Structures are given as structure tokens and as C-alpha cells.
Amino acid sequence: MNLLEVSHLKKYYETHKAVDDISFSIQQGSIFGLLGPNGAGKTTLLRMLTGIFYPDEGKITFNGHPFDPEKDIQYIGYMPEERGLYKKMMVGEQTLYLAQLKGLSKKEATSSIKYWFDKFDINSWYTKKVDELSKGMQQKVQFISTVLHKPKLLILDEPFTGLDPINSEMIKQEIFNLSKEGTTIIFSTHRMEQVEEICDHIMLVNKGQKILDGSVAGIKQEFKQGLFKVGLG
Numbered sequence: 178m179n180l181l182e183v184s185h186l187k188k189y190y191e192t193h194k195a196v197d198d199i200s201f202s203i204q205q206g207s208i209f210g211l212l213g214p215n216g217a218g219k220t221t222l223l224r225m226l227t228g229i230f231y232p233d234e235g236k237i238t239f240n241g242h243p244f245d246p247e248k249d250i251q252y253i254g255y256m257p258e259e260r261g262l263y264k265k266m267m268v269g270e271q272t273l274y275l276a277q278l279k280g281l282s283k284k285e286a287t288s289s290i291k292y293w294f295d296k297f298d299i300n301s302w303y304t305k306k307v308d309e310l311s312k313g314m315q316q317k318v319q320f321i322s323t324v325l326h327k328p329k330l331l332i333l334d335e336p337f338t339g340l341d342p343i344n345s346e347m348i349k350q351e352i353f354n355l356s357k358e359g360t361t362i363i364f365s366t367h368r369m370e371q372v373e374e375i376c377d378h379i380m381l382v383n384k385g386q387k388i389l390d391g392s393v394a395g396i397k398q399e400f401k402q403g404l405f406k407v408g409l410g
């Protein structure tokens with residue numbers, strides 16, 4: 178079953194075509210790599226999938242019905258590239274606030290926070306202010322804040338930027354675990370090796386357009402055989 182179906186999506190900034198007629202679908206439970214160079218249109222596309230932007234044209238179907246940002250946002254977790262934590266708030270109260278914003282009761286939120294803080298061994302961070310944490314530590318808090326409400330669709334924009342190898346590995350394992358549990362994941366990056374390592378499906382975009390779309394294994398094979406000529410210039 179497809180959790181997400183996107184049809185002829187377009188978004189223009191005045192006359193600039195940031196997303197130019199892109200269609201694709203994502204199977205439930207898959208890890209979908211969105212790959213493209215800087216300025217390709219990845220963030221603009223993700224913002225339409227999270228209801229931050231309305232498309233100029235096109236259709237998004239989420240979980241079998243037309244995407245309704247107001248209702249569906251509670252089923253989506255979005256970790257944006259520019260991290261969105263409140264720097265002056267304590268980590269504990271911030272995660273509680275963010276989980277409640279996503280519809281969890283205080284009890285559910287507290288239990289989910291405990292689960293993730295134990296798992297990441299960061300209980301000593303509860304009473305620290307976000308701006309007392311390093312960038313990498315903030316990134317872990319951001320990741321946890323994004324998954325606390327068990328989203329059906331988890332959207333990660335460059336989740337490893339600024340993380341050391343150990344913490345990158347930790348987050349990577351959690352991505353695999355969540356996928357195994359049925360969470361559908363969009364993993365946006367400009368690094369092919371990350372897509373190869375983590376994703377089962379890849380969509381390559383450039384200059385607002387879809388260049389290719391398919392299984393990672395199939396596309397690697399076709400690259401090897403020289404069937405694709407992808408101009409990213």
C-alpha cells in the first residue's frame with residue numbers, strides 16, 4: 178500500500194520553478210531517499226508534504242485520502258534542515274511541549290520521552306537549556322522530538338549534518354528500527370552514499386525536476402550498465 182502519492186506537484190517562487198511537475202509514490206514502511214544537489218528543490222518539496230507550503234498545482238494523497246495538513250500533521254514527523262528548537266527552553270519541557278503539540282496527552286508524552294531518553298542515555302539533559310548543548314546534541318534532541326508521537330511518515334532533511342560518526346550510526350539504526358516497525362521514511366540528502374546505505378528507494382531531483390525514480394538496487398545496476406546519463410550541471 179502507498180502511504181503517499183504525489184501527482185504533478187508544482188511550486189514557483191515568482192517565475193522560478195522550484196518544484197516543476199514532480200510525481201511519485203511511497204510504499205508504507207519504505208525508506209525513500211530524496212537525492213539532489215543544493216538548490217534542487219528538495220526542501221520546497223518537503224515543505225509541501227508537511228503542509229508548510231501549499232502547492233501551486235498538483236495533488237498529494239496521504240494514507241488514501243487527499244492530504245489535509247490540519248488533520249494529517251499529527252501523523253507526520255518533520256526534522257527540518259534548519260533545526261527548530263527553542264534555545265532558551267529546557268530540553269525536558271521542550272520535548273514535552275512538542276509532543277503535546279502533536280496530540281499526545283501529558284502522560285503519553287512523558288512515557289515516550291522517557292523511552293527515548295533512556296534509549297539515547299541522555300537523562301542528564303532534561304534540565305539543560307537547548308543552547309547549553311552542542312549542535313550534535315541538539316540534533317539528537319531534534320530527532321527525538323520528531324519521533325515522540327510515532328508518526329506514520331517521518332521526514333528527515335539531512336539528519337546527519339553536524340553529527341559525529343557514533344551519533345550518526347545511532348540515528349541510522351533508529352531509522353532502520355522505525356522502518357521495520359512500519360514507519361514510512363523520507364530521507365533527504367545530497368549524498369549518494371547515504372542513500373545507498375540507508376534507503377530502499379531513490380528519487381533524484383535537479384532544478385525542480387525528477388531525473389529518476391526507482392529501487393536503489395535496480396538503479397545501481399542500471400548505473401553500472403551505463404544505462405543512465407544524469408546531467409546535474
Ligand code: ATP
Nearest residue numbers: 190193195213214215216217218219220221222367
Ligand atoms: P539545499 O540542499 O541547498 O537546501 P534544496 O534542494 O532543498 O537545496 P530548495 O531550498 O527547495 O532546494 O530551493 C529550490 C530553489 O528555489 C533554489 O533555486 C532556491 O534558490 C529557490 N528558493 C528557495 N526558497 C526560495 C524563496 N523563499 N524565494 C525564492 N527562491 C527560493
